[in-house]
Amino acid sequence: MASTEHSTAATSEMDEEKEAPPPQDLTLGWVRDALIRQEDSIVFALIERARFPYNAPAYDPCLLPQQGGRSLVEAFARGAEVLQAKFGRYQNPEEVSFFPDDLPAPSGIPYNFPEVFHPASASVTANNAIWNMYFNDLLPLFTVEGDDGNYTSTAAADLVCLQALSRRIHYGKYVAEVKFRDAPQDYMTAICAKDRDALMKLLTFEAVEEMVKRRVLKKAMVFGQTVTLEDKTFDDETKYKVDPAVVARLYDEWVIPLTKDIEVEYLLRRLD
């Protein structure tokens, strides 16, 4: 593939969005750019899931009795994770499995992802909480009632949402690692005292959190509008594919708190 054939227009964007750099390059600016880019992925994923109605049978453990009490969505997600693990998805420390106990080792692919995380902290996960939050709390807020029969496409869209949310929330490990490296002395006392509240306080910046919530609200408006050739402005009559207030609430109630939980749990193991 000759280099001239490749896109150059996107180069400067991609520079901001490159995947995990070696540990010595890890900076808060890099982590922040990655988190901002992932907001787009989450909003896109929610909009694509909202193409389908709720589709309750996909979540009913009685739909497929041969799956032993697993809903179609769970059986599909487990199968998809097995397939993706086989080809190496979870070799990248950014990707965290929802069902890690059943995964095969990747075969024959030479992966060289750098070890960024402190070994004792690397396995911190919030995926059970993310799974439950997504299906119990979030999904009914941004889908309409109904059943159009597209259960597999629905399950695939759910998995894309879950993976985007999981990647975003587990980026808390990068945040914690880079903050610790930048100023270990700020965190040592609280880590040694196992003082979760003190760590949470050190990691909380309300002004930043407010900005993030306003930005994801705006992204939901921009990406979820119906684009036409006519110019138009946003007003109270504008219909969005996903309610922007739900996306802001997703960040307020779940993404930001779960990310901080990951940061705290990561730091508590950072000196082990």
Added chain:
Amino acid sequence: MASTEHSTAATSEMDEEKEAPPPQDLTLGWVRDALIRQEDSIVFALIERARFPYNAPAYDPCLLPQQGGRSLVEAFARGAEVLQAKFGRYQNPEEVSFFPDDLPAPSGIPYNFPEVFHPASASVTANNAIWNMYFNDLLPLFTVEGDDGNYTSTAAADLVCLQALSRRIHYGKYVAEVKFRDAPQDYMTAICAKDRDALMKLLTFEAVEEMVKRRVLKKAMVFGQTVTLEDKTFDDETKYKVDPAVVARLYDEWVIPLTKDIEVEYLLRRLD
């Protein structure tokens, strides 16, 4: 799940985007709304694929010798289609498999998708052309060179692009069916004479095609911008995650012509 828990904000959007209606309800307006909504899905999918560089090893048949000459992307796509078929994805006539010969039947799920298409025309497919176009022509145009090791995530993103393009292009079957039903006499002569050129002429509306290309260009600008809390306007300095000109070219050179090919092939079998 109580009905009040569900999103109402998206209802009117969803009304425009509901899945395949019973045959008697099929209208050109419904098909057109579905095609417009699918433009968003295609642009989102391309932007998400462009998160990763080209990642050449994913397309190299020598990476995984145990796959018998299949690249990681092909082996992954085949595995994903098997999994999705098992849970019924291809029961919906909108979804067309890239590797239909190896698919299992769905087990135990009661699907009731209406038969919209004329039986002799239903199996018309352009998926080989779409697969080759995507990997040989399109992918180098909107990815940057490089290898970040995320081959499985790349393959999954490729499959989302391919499925969105395939769904859009095979919607030509809906277009052809609804146009034929609306005015069969307009098409009979050309169908009986097996006159592809005459059918292509009947199905070509250059002003509409120009409008579609301008709209997808605008969607690529809107969805591929970097959204910040500051207001801003589009100018020559704006960086997009996928070059909008490439999206317009995708429609001009491939999506629109392949859709019309599907329409012609569908109509040629419409009286069988």
